[in-house]
Amino acid sequence: MSKVIDGKAVAAAVVEDVKAASVRLTAETGVRPGLAVVIVGNDPASHVYVSSKSRMAKECGFASIQHTLPETTSQADLEALVADLNADPAVHGILVQLPLPRGFDSDVVIQSILPEKDVDGLHVVNAGKLMTGDLEGGLVSCTPAGAMLFVRQTHGDDLSGLNAVVIGRSNLFGKPMAALLLAANATVTIAHSRTRDLAGIAARADILVAAVGRPEMVRADWVKPGATVIDVGINRIDAPERGEGRSRLVGDVAFAECAEKAAVITPVPGGVGPMTIAMLMANTVIAACRANGVEAPRF
Numbered sequence: 001m002s003k004v005i006d007g008k009a010v011a012a013a014v015v016e017d018v019k020a021a022s023v024r025l026t027a028e029t030g031v032r033p034g035l036a037v038v039i040v041g042n043d044p045a046s047h048v049y050v051s052s053k054s055r056m057a058k059e060c061g062f063a064s065i066q067h068t069l070p071e072t073t074s075q076a077d078l079e080a081l082v083a084d085l086n087a088d089p090a091v092h093g094i095l096v097q098l099p100l101p102r103g104f105d106s107d108v109v110i111q112s113i114l115p116e117k118d119v120d121g122l123h124v125v126n127a128g129k130l131m132t133g134d135l136e137g138g139l140v141s142c143t144p145a146g147a148m149l150f151v152r153q154t155h156g157d158d159l160s161g162l163n164a165v166v167i168g169r170s171n172l173f174g175k176p177m178a179a180l181l182l183a184a185n186a187t188v189t190i191a192h193s194r195t196r197d198l199a200g201i202a203a204r205a206d207i208l209v210a211a212v213g214r215p216e217m218v219r220a221d222w223v224k225p226g227a228t229v230i231d232v233g234i235n236r237i238d239a240p241e242r243g244e245g246r247s248r249l250v251g252d253v254a255f256a257e258c259a260e261k262a263a264v265i266t267p268v269p270g271g272v273g274p275m276t277i278a279m280l281m282a283n284t285v286i287a288a289c290r291a292n293g294v295e296a297p298r299f
């Protein structure tokens with residue numbers, strides 16, 4: 001049986017470090033880190049995530065400003081809000097919750113955020129810094145940064161000689177995760193829906209990362225004995241065994257059978273998910289430190 005990573009505990013430890021860095025910054029400069037969280041529309045899951053982000057920001061001692069906009073907001077109005085937040089010196093981090101409602105051009109909105117305030121790490125400047133191995137100069141996307149912390153805690157900072165396979169090639173996760181693994185000297189393969197022999201490629205991975213959004217797609221025969229398996233999927237499936245109309249969360253990995261073969265594995269829920277919000281707090285305090293000429297903490 002493998003070691004199951006407790007994402008909530010790791011996230012809580014990150015948040016403690018963020019709080020300490022926030023206190024230090026305020027003591028040295030009188031500045032409180034400021035995080036602006038923007039949500040458009042009524043998606044219930046997005047509202048839950050945004051409330052958690054705002055609550056966690058307050059816990060970290062940040063000034064947290066939530067902008068809740070109706071679905072009828074125009075692209076121009078959203079971009080105007082981002083421009084105001086860019087110009088506000090009390091705001092060090094700007095987060096636009098994704099997905100935006102149909103009709104918005106998310107990419108244009110994300111690229112309108114100043115790179116130094118892009119605490120989601122999605123601006124092309126931050127993506128470019130990550131791609132060129134400049135991990136300290138930019139801001140790294142939160143979920144991959146969290147998943148990478150698990151990998152570093154398991155294998156150390158140098159992954160030389162290890163094969164890593166990332167299944168999924170999204171800008172939000174797959175590509176930045178692959179870049180982080182590469183920067184740590186892993187031999188990295190990005191696999192996706194058009195990859196031939198996905199199972200065979202996955203089975204060669206010392207570090208297998210699944211981010212495809214397909215419930216329990218990764219089966220035991222995809223896992224190399226002794227591998228580290230990081231599950232980034234969050235899929236809600238019907239659970240009639242829990243009663244009529246009930247559902248449950250599962251990852252992209254068939255947890256029970258894969259745990260028999262892996263040395264280390266993350267659960268869903270309680271694995272990578274909680275790290276997303278913790279690393280957002282980390283990025284915000286980093287951005288606030290940099291904006292005020294104070295050495296930024298490393299996570």
Ligand SMILES: Nc1nc2c(c(=O)[nH]1)N[C@@H](CN(C=O)c1ccc(C(=O)N[C@@H](CCC(=O)O)C(=O)O)cc1)CN2
Nearest residue numbers: 049096097098099120142269270271272273274276277
């Ligand atoms: N602007 C962004 N939008 C979105 C991001 C993001 O990083 N930036 N990521 C996701 C949603 N997300 C945060 O925004 C997020 C997803 C999941 C969790 C989490 O803790 N999940 C729990 C389970 C929660 C549940 O019970 O439903 C877990 O895995 O344990 C936190 C944040 C898309 N949008």
